[in-house]
Amino acid sequence: MDDNLRRRAEEWLAQDPDPETREELRAILAADDGDALTARFAAKLEFGTAGLRGELGAGPNRMNRVTVLRAAAGLAAVLGPGRRVVIGYDARYKSDVFARDTAALLSGAGIRADVLPRPLPTPVLAFAVRHLDADAGVMVTASHNPPRDNGYKVYWGDGRQIVPPIDKRISAAIDAVGRVDTLPRGDWNLLGEEIVDAYLAAVTPLALGDARDLRVAYTPLHGVGADTLERAFAAAGFPAPRTVPSQHAPDPAFPTVAFPNPEEPGAMDLALDLAHRIDADIVLANDPDADRCAVGVRTPDGHRMLTGDELGGLLAEHVLRHTSGPGRLVATTIVSSSLLSRIAAEHGVGCAQTLTGFKWITRAGGDDARLVYGYEEALGYSVGTDAGLPVRDKDGIGTALAVAALAADAKRAGRTLLDLLDDQARRYGLHATSQLSIRVADLSLIEAAMDRLRSAPPTRIGEHAVEAAEDLRTGSADLPPADVLRYRLAGGARVVVRPSGTEPKLKCYLEAVVPVTATVEEARARAAQSLKEMEHDLSARLAL
Template sequence: MSSDLVRLARSWLAQDPDPETRAELTALLDGGDADALRERFGAKLEFGTAGLRGELGAGPNRMNRVTVMRAAAGLARVLGPGRHVVIGYDARHKSDVFAHDTAAVLTGAGLRASVLPRPLPTPVLAFAVRHLGADAGVTVTASHNPPRDNGYKVYWNDGSQIVPPVDSEISAAIDAVGQVSGLPLGSPDDPAWATLGDDVVAAYLEAVTALPLGGARGLRVAYTPLHGVGGATLAGAFRAAGFEVPATVEAQAAPDPDFPTVAFPNPEEPGAMDLALELARSVGADIVLANDPDADRCAVGVPLPEGGYRMLTGDEVGALLGEHVIRQTSGDGRLVATTIVSSSLLGKIASGHGVRYAETLTGFKWIMKAGDGLVFGYEEALGYSVGADSGLPVHDKDGIGAALTVAGLAAQAKLDGRNLLDLLDDQARRYGLHATSQLSVRVDDLSLITGAMARLRATPPVKLGGREVESADDLSEGSAGLPPTDGLRYRLSGGARVVVRPSGTEPKLKCYLEVVVPVTGEVSDARAQAVQDLDALKADLSAALGL
């Protein structure tokens, strides 16, 4: 075993305050497991605009107390003494420990820390930053990642996630941190360390129940928090808004960091919604709602005329919510925004209503920077921020506020003798049927993704799905005022579009496909045509990727 590897491991061991990771590392050293040590110490988790995210364990390439304390110390150096940071956390393994370590490091460095009272949805933290006038926020969560992961996300004083150059400044400050065993640490008894009460949750509920929900309330909802932290907050929001509290999947109602009933705790993954759909059938639900484990995303299912339920895509929900918000708000300066990988339909809706529209890079940190007057933003990965005339209560995606607004929209449709599918058909007739899909490839070796992107850049496709490629944008060079990002965008004949990019949080290559089919007869015919067109795109793109 390399002496350098042993030296790094022993140096880490000397500063690690966690008996679990100390035992893990000691066993690896005693057993001479060079491969396992190299995996933990041969690289490190990089701090970026998504913060940190990775598997729990010992070493710089894992999420652990040392990694978190270093991150907190870096944040403290960038902010400076006297600044105020709000800290939230979910119910994953070690989340509460990491949150309290963060508070200890920040208060030890002369900052003030306010910790949320218990595991709560990420949007509550994002709301609390602005509500309390804090300088920054931290939430400990890995969102919908597998059970062995955790993460660390930083918000700035505007209540939205950090963007460059702040991420680089924090990363450089983290690199300058020495042994964490030498950091001064505060304690919960310190006057600078506050544990918040339920008043901050009450303020959040008041804000989201003031969204444009409409007046109808007659709706039966089936819901799952997918073993996450959204259940109690969503129930409180529905109750405060005057809705019947949703029927909740009992086996998934309580927070559980092992997510025992699902392979992946992500409502987009196959099988994740099975229990919720089963509950919906048993109670005759008008809609199905789900949050991911930290409740910043919202999934929506609807009953089909022939029986059963269908999950709507993020783009379908985004189009419904976007037009609803536009209709329910007023003012000439309103702006709606989505990302370059989301459907182009929101732009047509905005144009039809005389409202400004913007496209951003992927991620809510960019949507929140779209411009003044933002009343609605969404991304196709089930993330939505719903606003009112007063603006956005949460400057990040908010699965609770979105669920409430969807419920209000569905209740009004039910009162009118209609449903969400009818509203989608209305949009298809007005703007053309915009159908989207994804081709997602998970890999064990990230070099496969690098190789696929290199092949596409070296030999761009000239035709996909029988459509001519009319233009190709290498987004790494920046495009249409957007900052550079690792991605490729192809505009095809007939209004179709393909975007290919590596995931920022998972070992995946993600391809986003869209076709636009004019509705000249039945909407169902246009939908059938769109399925064929998307299948053809997927087949050709798969061949071009070579994965």
């Protein structure tokens, strides 16, 4: 075993307040397990624009109480005394402990620390930062990651996730933190249910229109969304959704799903089964921290899930029909469908493209922009009204209200969300998207695959000639630097390739655009074939 790693482990052990991780580390040292020690101490979780996220366990390369206390101390150093921070947490393992540790450490640094009353959705925390006029917010969550993960997301006083250079300042301050067992602690304040009531009052107007007749099947996927969503539906006047019983209560083990992510194969099986049994008009799902929303629709062959881009286009027109006046702006990311730009042009409003992540979407157009809607294809949506966005982050509860209102309005007219999708295809062309996502055990494989694409740029992808290739590593006129390759293809198609920011995956985002010259079904089949050929071509090129 490496003597330097052993020394670092013993120093860590001496300051660790958690008996579970102390026991874990003692067992590793006693067994002289060099591989386990290397995995925990040869690297560290890096604090970035997504904060921290990683597997629970001992050491700097894991999420644990020492890592969290160091993060809180770094945040405190950047903020300085006399500030106010709101702290929220989900129902994952250790989330409540990490939230309390953060609050105590901030309070010891002279910062007022307010903790949400119980495990709650991430959008409640994002809302609370602005509502309480706080200087920052912390949300302890790993969103839809596997059960053994947790994370630490930081918001600034504007209610948005942090971006550079704030993240770099916090990261540098974390690196300067010494032993955490010597840092002072203080008392913190537990907020009451009034903050949840205020959030619900803010998002209820997102149920645009007055149609309310709708039968909904719902799952929170063992997360924290159920109570808040059910209260939101009641406040907006919708019938109570029917929730999957075995997935209703928060459970950090996520026992009924392999991955607690509505996009993952099998995750929606129980909700789709419930929808079939009750003949639901739509299916709704939140991920474990309820900042994402997935939607399924009834078809002649059973219920199917909409893609993130399909829902993104539907909600865009819904919002633009219910808002008015000059200066409206909608925004999406460079990996999402180009359909939003066509919808925006049709409605005479501005459309912005950003890098992936709501930290960028909610900053589209600058602080004075009249942003009424933003979305990303990974089931993230922020819906607004003429007054703007009530939550400056993705919001799975507010989105669910907006979707329910849209579906109820269509039902009253004898139509469905599928009919609305067909309307859009005829008006704008069929915009079909898919994703090739490759999980790897070694992150160096992703770097090598990106290098291969850079050194030998493709001239064709599938049936489409490459008309333009763009490497965003050094940024562009309207985008900051990012490890992203973007290809514009003949016929309006496009491909974007990037490493995931939160998981060991390489992601390729594909889009085919097909005009509807005969039937929508025929155009859909042509688009599906085009996407299949593009995916096959990319898989061969990436060789992962």
